[in-house]
Amino acid sequence: MESELVSIIIPTYNRGEILPFTLQSVLKQTSSSWECLIVDDGSTDGTKHLIQQYLKDPRFIYIQRPTTRKKGAATCRNIGLENAKGNFIQYLDSDDTIAQNKIEVHSELLKNESPLCLATCKWGRFYVKSKKVVVHEKMPTYFSTNKPMELLNIFGNMSSYLPIHNYFIPIQLSNIAGKWNENLSNNDDGEYFTRIFLNCDKVKFTRRTHVLYRAGTSERISNLENRKNIQSYILGWKLIDEHLEIRGYPKHTTVKYAARNLFTKLKETVFKDLLTEHQLFFNKKRSLSEHLILKFFGKAKIWKPFRKFSA
Structure with a gap:
């Protein structure tokens, strides 16, 4: 059939x-x-x-x-x-x-x-x-x-x-x-x-x-190459955060990781003023200790326990 x-x-x-x-x-x-x-x-x-x-x-x-x-x-x-x-x-x-x-x-x-x-x-x-x-x-x-x-x-x-x-x-x-x-x-x-x-x-x-x-091709363009793309990236994560919160998943680790990662990238660039403009969003970034713990377990390939971790 x-x-x-x-x-x-x-x-x-x-x-x-x-x-x-x-x-x-x-x-x-x-x-x-x-x-x-x-x-x-x-x-x-x-x-x-x-x-x-x-x-x-x-x-x-x-x-x-x-x-x-x-x-x-x-x-x-x-x-x-x-x-x-x-x-x-x-x-x-x-x-x-x-x-x-x-x-x-x-x-x-x-x-x-x-x-x-x-x-x-x-x-x-x-x-x-x-x-x-x-x-x-x-x-x-x-x-x-x-x-x-x-x-x-x-x-x-x-x-x-x-x-x-x-x-x-x-x-x-x-x-x-x-x-x-x-x-x-x-x-x-x-x-x-x-x-x-x-x-x-x-x-x-x-x-x-x-x-x-x-x-391995130059066809793909960095998604954080200009202010417009960064603003859209942040807006996207704000919307994701809203979707998750409405459905009962506030402060989800996906959003916290994204916020922390972008915070680290932006603070050394000409776009660092966006850190102040979107301060509430970046307050969602996870603690350094949490980041390092998850990074360690990721390298160790101990994945299953973190499938359920979402807070």
Whole structure:
């Protein structure tokens, strides 16, 4: 029996030269039950022409962001959601890849699960210059749980994460969590996936598939390179803090770690005036002793106790 339709959403901007590498990983999927929505954020490099061979396959759908819509990846992902026809959502950045069995494995994994069950998998890096591929076999985020907040706790306590194309999201869960915040130019993924975690009822992890994050390229730009990005980063964490507090998780370690980490980075930069402007936010930073304790246990790979620690 054919799997339910999966909507793969790819925002892109001037990635015409490397986007085919990403699209090829979609085309090679062992499952044929997918649509791929490529949402162009106003590229000027002839992206549509450079991917023309893929557009011959009707499963690839090219959408130009209307000029009336706000520029940005968050908007493009929302446009993808608005046009998606699938039962599951698979996000994918325009320079990353998914294993050829990801759609099949994750569809099968969630076939008999709740429509609020989230799926994850292994992840790794593809090094552009050396062509080397490294898939991480042991990470503190590799586990299944009936308490999704345990995974969010690990993000904060162990300074860990999962790239956005790791997740496989039922459309019902996506609808309940809501759309991407288009007012965030940075940290929009953290804010969005916090809402996903707060609304899902289970996380199922599998080692049978993986995703790759492109590394070793100048294409990626530092998310703290200018004042606007930093302001958005802070706003994102303030919203995350609000979401968590409303749902009964005040002073969550994820927020405290982020505040402390950013505080350390900003106090030596020209943007240190933001420390005063957002003083209440930075008051959430964890104590140095707590930070060092968690760092030690992280190196020791004693992860499980910290899955439940969220205060």
